[in-house]
Amino acid sequence: MILGNARPNGHITPCEQCPLRRLPCLREFTPQELEFIKRFKIDELRVEPGASFLHEGSRSEHLYTVLEGWAFRYKTLDDGRRQILNFALPADMVGLQGAVMEEMEHSVEALTPLTLCVLPRRRLYELYSQYPTLAFDITWLAAREEQMLEQHLVSIGRRSALERVAFVLLHIYGRARELGLARDNIVAFPLTQQHLADALGLSLVHTNKTLKRLIATKAIRWQGRQFELLNEEMLSSIAGTEAPASKNRPFI
Amino acid sequence: MILGNARPNGHITPCEQCPLRRLPCLREFTPQELEFIKRFKIDELRVEPGASFLHEGSRSEHLYTVLEGWAFRYKTLDDGRRQILNFALPADMVGLQGAVMEEMEHSVEALTPLTLCVLPRRRLYELYSQYPTLAFDITWLAAREEQMLEQHLVSIGRRSALERVAFVLLHIYGRARELGLARDNIVAFPLTQQHLADALGLSLVHTNKTLKRLIATKAIRWQGRQFELLNEEMLSSIAGTEAPASKNRPFI
DNA sequence: CGCTTCTTTGAGCCTCATCAAAGGGCGTGG
DNA sequence: CCACGCCCTTTGATGAGGCTCAAAGAAGCG
Structure with a gap:
């Protein structure tokens, strides 16, 4: 397991040019929502395959959205047994649990070179108080994750x-x-x-x-x-x- | 499996007298929040042991909070194999998935005589737009459920x-x-x-x-x-x- | 070309599933 | 108060699915 092998991406894709927004399976934003999200995204991160960027038991200052690449969420037992919980693909949010609760209860590792949008948890409350539709979306994403876990x-x-x-x-x-x-x-x-x-x-x-x-x-x-x-x-x-x-x- | 064996409870416990509020593990509400929740709760339901009150594949008009009793969430395969996903105890919310997404992907059955607070999903948006702290709480609850599923x-x-x-x-x-x-x-x-x-x-x-x-x-x-x-x-x-x-x- | 990582195959064993049936415990009705 | 039935628990026997150990191919990469 490679640790901490993550670095800023050099440049930041502006949200209005986000390639994911063109996907038919994803919903459209209002201009106001888009404007907020653009400000919400403070950085872009690059992670190498095999590197974990979120760790079980730690408290993260950020949550992330996968912009490009594949990752997986997993937990390990003391003796090394590992259980992969789910895979994260583009447009999936990662690290929400750590942002909402005390700390992460699982880790996340990149499968491919990964590009992440960085969202600061401390501004999550701003989102909840000013953009209820986005707040609802986050709950929707959490519910979907739950659904996938249940199927699994x-x-x-x-x-x-x-x-x-x-x-x-x-x-x-x-x-x-x-x-x-x-x-x-x-x-x-x-x-x-x-x-x-x-x-x-x-x-x-x-x-x-x-x-x-x-x-x-x-x-x-x-x-x-x-x-x-x-x-x-x-x-x-x-x-x-x-x-x-x-x-x-x-x-x- | 007994179906549909649920009926109004006769009387409704007012939220300000909710016995759960006294529990040290649960957070306090502000008077405004309490006032809203009190209006949000439109009914109280009684379910008999062995009865399912939410069904896989259906769309529910309500979500519920367990006021008293035990229940469990489960999924079944076509050939009858059953997997229990988690247990629901007092203060647990149930049916959120159905309220946020299209439809429920699991069923819920009472283990004991069950008392439920009934919350109408159509007013969930009102909660999100007017009470961001409560919206955040709902996300918190979803994240906790996710956490329990992951451990499981x-x-x-x-x-x-x-x-x-x-x-x-x-x-x-x-x-x-x-x-x-x-x-x-x-x-x-x-x-x-x-x-x-x-x-x-x-x-x-x-x-x-x-x-x-x-x-x-x-x-x-x-x-x-x-x-x-x-x-x-x-x-x-x-x-x-x-x-x-x-x-x-x-x-x- | 040599190293590492991943895939493939074989052999033997063990955990857990299935089948079958007996043994409580409790409520109901005679 | 006993008898019956139902639901749940317990036990035994047998077999299969999946695990572990071991080692040999492939395939990618420097």
């Missing part, structure tokens, strides 16, 4: 290894697709099988064998950082769920 | 059966104690072992055997709906965590 919990608690693998892959693929990261049903996946195993509560070995089994069904392909969805219906039926698809999602 | 996820994903059982029991006991529901280290537990199993992602049989094993360590006792904590330190060390303890927690 059912998966780990009650599904077989094959169902679990199918479920995460479909879930991640669906989220990437929404963000326009898929081309010809192919997404560049920055995950290793170890990440998958830690997300699913399985061992690396068993994850590998299960993954092979899933690939043998021809529902998916996954080679060299490229994930390809071959048969969405089949994958959905193995996973026991549909790929996520949201509209007018807020982000900040 | 680690437990199910990475801990052994014995550790899991110890963890939930310590967790639930801690929450009950905070609310003043413990006397001489004893709490009246409305759970069956089936509930425990569904929360832990274990089978009923294995939960029973594991529970016996835990009881054999003399860390706890559990007979006839009475749970007794005999050795908190030992239970903590088996669970790999401390019992929760919060101060100045918001509730609405």
Whole structure:
């Protein structure tokens, strides 16, 4: 684990030119909201793959929105066992828990080179008191995170290894697709099988064998950082769920 | 599963006399906040044990705060497998997800006779625009729920059966104690072992055997709906965590 | 080309699931 | 007050799914 390997990005993307705003799955802002967000964002941060920028047990002065790249939120036990809680993709907010409550109860690590918008927690109250629609959006984001955790919990608690693998892959693929990261049903996946195993509560070995089994069904392909969805219906039926698809999602 | 077995309570406890407000773990309101909450609460509902009052896939007109009694949030798979996500105790808000997003993704069932404060979702925006401190509290509550789910996820994903059982029991006991529901280290537990199993992602049989094993360590006792904590330190060390303890927690 | 990281495969074992059935505890009705 | 039924708990037996250990391929990278 690399620590603290984060630095200012050199330049800051102005919010009105934010590439995420063009995505059809994200909601539009009013000019006033946009103006506030632009002031709310005080910096832009660059994090290298493998570096953690938020730490379990610490109190952070900032919260972040992923502008570009992939990350994951995780917790570790004393003896080193690790559980990945969820993945963070562009437009996802990260570190809200630490901003609202006493301290973070999980860590966040970059999977790819990561660009983050930096938002100071001390000005969160300003947002709540002056921009109730944005405050509502933040609650919405928290509720969505909760929803994803719940789905994940059912998966780990009650599904077989094959169902679990199918479920995460479909879930991640669906989220990437929404963000326009898929081309010809192919997404560049920055995950290793170890990440998958830690997300699913399985061992690396068993994850590998299960993954092979899933690939043998021809529902998916996954080679060299490229994930390809071959048969969405089949994958959905193995996973026991549909790929996520949201509209007018807020982000900040 | 009993459906729809909920009815108005006959009388409504006025918020300024709310018995929860006396609890030291909960935060105080300003008179203005209290006044608003009092108007926000439009009814009081009574639910029988075993009855579900919020349903996966439906859209609810209300959100609720537990005034008295225990409940649990859960999801079910098509083939009947059930996963309990978390338990709801007095001062916990329930149904927020359905109020903020399109629809509920989980159901909620009463464990004991349950008294609920009914809050209309259509007036949530009024709260956000006029009472930013309360809006912040709601986000806080959502973040706390997320935190509990995360702990639960680690437990199910990475801990052994014995550790899991110890963890939930310590967790639930801690929450009950905070609310003043413990006397001489004893709490009246409305759970069956089936509930425990569904929360832990274990089978009923294995939960029973594991529970016996835990009881054999003399860390706890559990007979006839009475749970007794005999050795908190030992239970903590088996669970790999401390019992929760919060101060100045918001509730609405 | 050599190093590191990640993937793949095999073997053996253990935890936990499933199946089956007996044993309380409690309320209800006879 | 007993008998019955229901719900929950407990126990045993058997097997499968997933874990651990070990080591050999691939693949990327300097």
